[in-house]
Structure formats: C-alpha cells, structure tokens
Amino acid sequence: MTMERDGSARTAREGVSRAIGLRVKSGYAIAVVLGGPASDPKPVARHIVALSDPDVPETRQPHHDGLGVEMQDRREIARRSTIIERCAKASVAALLQTCSAASAERSHETLRAALVVGSVIDPETIGNPHIRAHAYEGRLFRTVLEEALAARGVKCDVIVEKQLATRAAAALKQPDGRITRALSAFGKTLGSPWRADEKAAATAAWIALL
DSSP: OEEEEEOGGGOOOTTOOEEEEEEEOSSEEEEEEEESOTTSOEEEEEEEEEOSOTTSGGGGSTTBSSTTOBOOOHHHHHHHHHHHHHHHHHHHHHHHHHHHHHTTTOTTOOEEEEEEESOOOOGGGOOSHHHHHHHHHHHHHHHHHHHHHHHTTOEEEEEEHHHHHHHHHHHHOOOHHHHHHHHHHHHHHHOSOOOHHHHHHHHHHHHHTO
C-alpha cells in the first residue's frame, strides 16, 4: 500500500467520523479517505491498496490462465487466492494504521468503509468462460477486502458502480451539481491523478460518512 498524497491538514474537526471509499480493481483498490461530517466532508488522503503480490504476477488475475483463458486448476486458484488474502490483510492493516496515525488525537472517531465494485453477479450464472473468470476475480478481491476490514472492526458497505450516482443522490440529499463540485474540490486538494475511479471512491466514502 502506497500513499500518493495527503491532505490531512484539512481534516474534519475533532470527534467526527472518517470514512474510506475503495474502488476495487483487479489486483488493487483505489482508496480515498474523507473526514466528516457528511454535510461538509474534507479530503484526507488517497492510497493505492495492493491486493496482489508483484512477485507473483498471476495473482493480479488469479482466475486467468493466459490471455482470455479461464484457469481450471482449482489447486492453483487456491494457492493464488491464499496469497491475495494475505496481501489484502497486510494492505488493510497498513491503510488503517495510516488513518489512525493521521487522527492520533481523535482515537474515539468512528471509521467506516464502502467498496465500489463493477458487479456482484454470481459467476456461476455466466456462460462465457472469459467473462466468468473476471466475475470470479471481482468477487474474490471484493471478498478479501470485506473480510480484512471486518476483521479490524470496520463496517463495510458494497455499492455497484452503476448504482453509485443514484445511491449518492438519495443518501446525500445534495443537488448533483454540488456533489460534482465537491468531488472536483477533493481532487484539487489530493492532487492528480483524479479520474473516474478516484471520484467513485470519494463518493463511496462520502456515503459511508452518513
């Protein structure tokens, strides 16, 4: 887990919650940390959370056996999954330690998380082997993150990316324009890159502040 940019000097006032939004990708997640309250969120930091081992490149796409081919070896998948689980635990521990260090004088803060994922479809319902492999991977990376966060007492919600805008509008009760402007302001504080994935993670964090 590497920290790209920190805006902790602008964190929310003492005693309010922090939230982590994570856009889950294949082999990693983009995390954005916001400080509350939800009515006036402040950007804290952005991180890359490693969910695969760079020394074991096949853990980036554990259900693939080469380009466009689904892995059929269950023992090999289990081996890769074990490594991924270990990476997720270590990365989440480092992420939460960084969050705790940034709020050392606010130890009573509540920390929540929300994951943005591409899909929660059951892979077994997919006929195309290549698409099914991606679905298995999406479920795996989502699950190891959920479990790693839960093991450290962090409540976690899962939001499908296509539903994120609707969820944000309903939960935040803010005009679309204000949400868009706030997301842009977060990016100016945390610095580039600030793309769709970072904005999705920030939106999820904002929802998690509620």
